[in-house]
Amino acid sequence: MKKILGIGNALVDILLHIDKDDILTENGLDKGGMVMIDADRKSEIHEDIKNFEQSCATGGSTSNTIHGLARLGAPAGYIGKIGKDEMGDFFRSEMQRFHVTPHLILSDVDTGIATTFISKDAERTFATYLGAAAMMTPEDVDPEVIAQYDFIHVEGYLIFNHDLILRVCQIAKEKGLKISMDMASYNIIEANYDFVKMLLTDYVDIIFANEEEAKAFTHKEGVEALKVLAEYCPVAVVKVGKEGSFISMDGMITSVPVTPIKAVDTTGAGDIYASGFLYGLLNGYSAEKAGELASFLAGKVIKYIGAKLPDEVWDEVHAKFFA
Numbered sequence: 001m002k003k004i005l006g007i008g009n010a011l012v013d014i015l016l017h018i019d020k021d022d023i024l025t026e027n028g029l030d031k032g033g034m035v036m037i038d039a040d041r042k043s044e045i046h047e048d049i050k051n052f053e054q055s056c057a058t059g060g061s062t063s064n065t066i067h068g069l070a071r072l073g074a075p076a077g078y079i080g081k082i083g084k085d086e087m088g089d090f091f092r093s094e095m096q097r098f099h100v101t102p103h104l105i106l107s108d109v110d111t112g113i114a115t116t117f118i119s120k121d122a123e124r125t126f127a128t129y130l131g132a133a134a135m136m137t138p139e140d141v142d143p144e145v146i147a148q149y150d151f152i153h154v155e156g157y158l159i160f161n162h163d164l165i166l167r168v169c170q171i172a173k174e175k176g177l178k179i180s181m182d183m184a185s186y187n188i189i190e191a192n193y194d195f196v197k198m199l200l201t202d203y204v205d206i207i208f209a210n211e212e213e214a215k216a217f218t219h220k221e222g223v224e225a226l227k228v229l230a231e232y233c234p235v236a237v238v239k240v241g242k243e244g245s246f247i248s249m250d251g252m253i254t255s256v257p258v259t260p261i262k263a264v265d266t267t268g269a270g271d272i273y274a275s276g277f278l279y280g281l282l283n284g285y286s287a288e289k290a291g292e293l294a295s296f297l298a299g300k301v302i303k304y305i306g307a308k309l310p311d312e313v314w315d316e317v318h319a320k321f322f323a
Contacts, residue, residue, distance in 0.1 A: 002282045003075040005146060005177075007168055008062030008155030009133035010080025010104065011112040012087045015306060016052045018117050023048065024125055031119065034126035042129040045115055056087075057308055058094045059114050060133070061184060061271050062155035064307045068275025068297065070100045071314050073322075074282055077101035077149060081136040087111035088132070105140045107132035118305055138167035147175045153278060156184025156213075159192050159199075169203035178281075180206035182274055183213035190216050200232035206281065207233040208274050214238045222246065223253065237277060237291075239270060244295060247277075249287040256291035261299050268307025273298040293321055 018024075024031050027045055037045070058067065063078060070076045078095060082088035082104050088111040095102040112133035117125040141164070146152060152172045158165045172179050181204045183189055189196055196217065200207060207229055215221055218228035222238065223246050229236035230248035239245045244257040276297040280290025300313050309317075 001073075001075060002150035003077070003148065004066070004069055004151040004153060004278060004282060005077045005079065005103075005149040006062040006066035006153045006155070007079040007141075007158070009060040009112060009130060009157055010063060010078075010082050010091055011059040011114050011128070011130075011133060012091055013057045013059035013306070014054055014113055014115045015057065016049055016054045016115075016117060018052070018119055021119055024117060024119075027127070029117070029125050029127060031125050032123050034128060037127050037129050039110060039129065039131070042110075042113060042115070042127070045127055049115070056090060057306060058091055059307065060112075060155065061157060061182060062153055064268050064271035065153055065182070065274045065278070066100055067098055067308065068272045069279055069282075070098050071309070072275065072279045072317070074279050075101075077103055077145070079103045079105070079141070079145065081105040081107050081132045081140065083107055083109055083111035083132045085111055087113060103142070103145045105136065107135045109135050122305065136161070136164060138163045141167055141171060143171045143175065146171050146177065149177060151178045151180060151278065151282065153180040153182070153274065154204075156182045156188060159184070159188050159196060162192075162195055165199070169199060173203060178205045179203050180274070180278060181208070182270065183207065183209040183217070186212040186216040189213055193217070197232075200229075204233050206235040206237075206278070208237045208239070208270070208277075210239045210270060211241065226253065235281070237273075239273060245273070245291060247287045247291050252287065254287040254291060256288065256295050258295050258299055261302060263302040269298040269302050271307060272301045272309070296320070 066076050066078045109132045112131035115127045214225035218225040226238045226246045236248040247254045273294040276294030277290045
């Protein structure tokens with residue numbers, strides 16, 4: 001099987017369930033929102049929540065996708081920047097536990113943390129401290145690491161760092177890798193439109209976008225947006241929520257439906273969709289078969305809190321698709 005590498009913001013998700021939303025108000029957090037915080041603010045919030053029951057998981061969009069690929073059985077690696085601290089050690093050990101090869105850069109800055117407040121109605125509120133993740137530079141990228149792989153999946157949230165993402169794409173092309181990218185956020189696309197257009201024109205082979213991201217780039221919707229993206233990338237995917245997804249591959253457009261499911265938490269659905277679809281590409285699946293696996297995974301993860309699937313669901317995935 002071909003090997004895939006991911007690069008992105010290495011974060012640890014700290015998850016805590018709250019019975020009342022007062023803790024959000026007290027910390028100036030808007031319910032359902034996401035705010036970027038600095039180290040002092042992170043310390044203040046963590047002091048306030050020290051008596052809450054908490055759980056930890058590796059986070060970051062590409063980290064989630066690579067985790068899913070490894071759980072499917074793909075040979076996978078990950079590049080990110082972590083601190084020389086307990087959270088950094090946790091991130092590394094979790095990567096290794098799920099058989100992802102960690103290519104992690106160490107920083108004197110603390111490991112990035114996304115503190116996630118889960119209200120009783122399943123609404124999630126994020127206070128995100130990027131920490132060491134924001135310190136990654138073009139000089140941190142080792143061409144010899146990239147050369148060990150066949151595909152690289154690039155996190156769209158890195159687009160704000162033009163020099164870094166351009167360096168990664170240049171090395172990947174020089175080494176003959178296929179480049180996959182998730183657009184990540186319509187805000188990022190709008191703010192970096194010309195740069196994103198250059199990346200798609202010159203480097204990216206596989207592009208993932210949701211409805212808002214596709215519209216921000218193409219000014220069109222659905223299949224029409226997909227057709228525009230397909231002019232740039234050999235493989236393009238537009239995810240349209242309850243309507244499923246549209247895939248352009250080998251000059252053909254494929255529509256992949258989804259089974260209607262009541263969502264508990266949609267966080268991570270796009271990340272694990274990419275896991276399934278990229279696994280299909282690594283193994284030479286048709287667009288329909290890769291899309292079916294991707295949609296199945298996305299439909300499962302939204303039934304759970306968090307961006308990871310429980311072990312028993314992975315057993316179900318393997319029984320259904322690989323028995």
